[in-house]
Amino acid sequence: MTTLDSGERRRGSDTRPLITELIDEGTVESIAQEAWISLVGEDEVLVPLPGGPATDPVSSWVDVVGPWTGSVVLTTGRRTAEELTRALLREHSPAVLEEEDVADAFGEIANVVGGNVKAALPGPSGLSLPDVGSAPALRNPADLCRVELQWRGEPVSISVQGALPPLPAPR
Amino acid sequence: MKILIADDSRVMRQIVIRTLRQAGYDDHDIVEAEDGADALAKVGSEKPDLVLSDWNMPNMTGIECLQALRSSGSAVPFGFVTSEGSPEMRERAANAGALFLIAKPFNEETFQEALSGVIA
Numbered sequence: 001m002t003t004l005d006s007g008e009r010r011r012g013s014d015t016r017p018l019i020t021e022l023i024d025e026g027t028v029e030s031i032a033q034e035a036w037i038s039l040v041g042e043d044e045v046l047v048p049l050p051g052g053p054a055t056d057p058v059s060s061w062v063d064v065v066g067p068w069t070g071s072v073v074l075t076t077g078r079r080t081a082e083e084l085t086r087a088l089l090r091e092h093s094p095a096v097l098e099e100e101d102v103a104d105a106f107g108e109i110a111n112v113v114g115g116n117v118k119a120a121l122p123g124p125s126g127l128s129l130p131d132v133g134s135a136p137a138l139r140n141p142a143d144l145c146r147v148e149l150q151w152r153g154e155p156v157s158i159s160v161q162g163a164l165p166p167l168p169a170p171r
Numbered sequence: 172m173k174i175l176i177a178d179d180s181r182v183m184r185q186i187v188i189r190t191l192r193q194a195g196y197d198d199h200d201i202v203e204a205e206d207g208a209d210a211l212a213k214v215g216s217e218k219p220d221l222v223l224s225d226w227n228m229p230n231m232t233g234i235e236c237l238q239a240l241r242s243s244g245s246a247v248p249f250g251f252v253t254s255e256g257s258p259e260m261r262e263r264a265a266n267a268g269a270l271f272l273i274a275k276p277f278n279e280e281t282f283q284e285a286l287s288g289v290i291a
Contacts, residue, residue, distance in 0.1 A: 034276050035275075035276045039186065088182050088186065105182045107180070108180045108182055111254050112254045112275045112276055115253070115254025115256075116254065116276075118257070119256060119257040119260075123259060127227055127254075127255060128227075129227060
């Protein structure tokens with residue numbers, strides 16, 4: 001019997017996984033809670049309630065490159081990022097925070113959350129150094145796992161978002 | 172005992188030092204390095220008894236630093252403190268000669284478990 005190669009199998013393997021097939025909001029929230037307790041403080045909790053848009057938002061993120069490629073992005077208000085920095089520095093917190101301190105501390109939180117998200121995804125994957133600034137653009141709204149939380153009453157969101165645009169719809 | 176802490180994040184170096192103290196290791200000399208290349212140089216100049224290193228750093232990563240140390244004949248005890256604690260990373264670390272890998276986030280118990288047989 002002759003089997004015709006229709007190309008279906010090849011096309012099937014060409015599809016990329018969406019983040020929603022790989023990780024859920026509960027896992028991302030759990031990773032964030034553990035990072036907060038370890039880095040920010042034992043009594044510091046993230047409340048799983050949407051806090052609305054942040055005032056003067058700032059983001060920190062790391063990129064994951066592998067079977068799934070995208071970014072793990074933390075976003076909060078600049079004042080909250082400064083509060084987080086003071087919480088991490090504790091007794092070493094200076095009277096006046098430098099921009100460099102906030103980038104270091106807020107970036108390190110993204111590094112810890114992102115490293116643990118990466119460990120929960122299929123590998124092997126690479127992890128970038130953290131970056132701080134305006135959040136990377138959302139390229140594919142379907143390739144997004146987002147949790148909205150509050151810390152000390154202020155909004156903190158975590159987006160695990162794909163870096164690639166949607167694939168063309170199959171004909 | 173002298174401990175070299177390598178991490179490109181100054182904040183994380185301070186958190187590692189604080190956690191060492193909370194874990195009971197509070198009477199050791201601490202030397203800091205800001206990346207793998209700095210750590211490699213300071214192993215030569217400072218002669219630490221233990222290196223605690225991040226994995227992902229600019230200039231030279233932690234695993235490259237460890238490989239360079241072993242290639243040069245250094246047998247300094249070396250452990251990772253990194254946000255990447257997957258089984259494959261642990262295997263790579265062990266194969267390169269690391270004694271342990273502490274995954275971030277950590278606490279003082281994590282440090283005690285990893286360091287109990289390493290620090291007197």
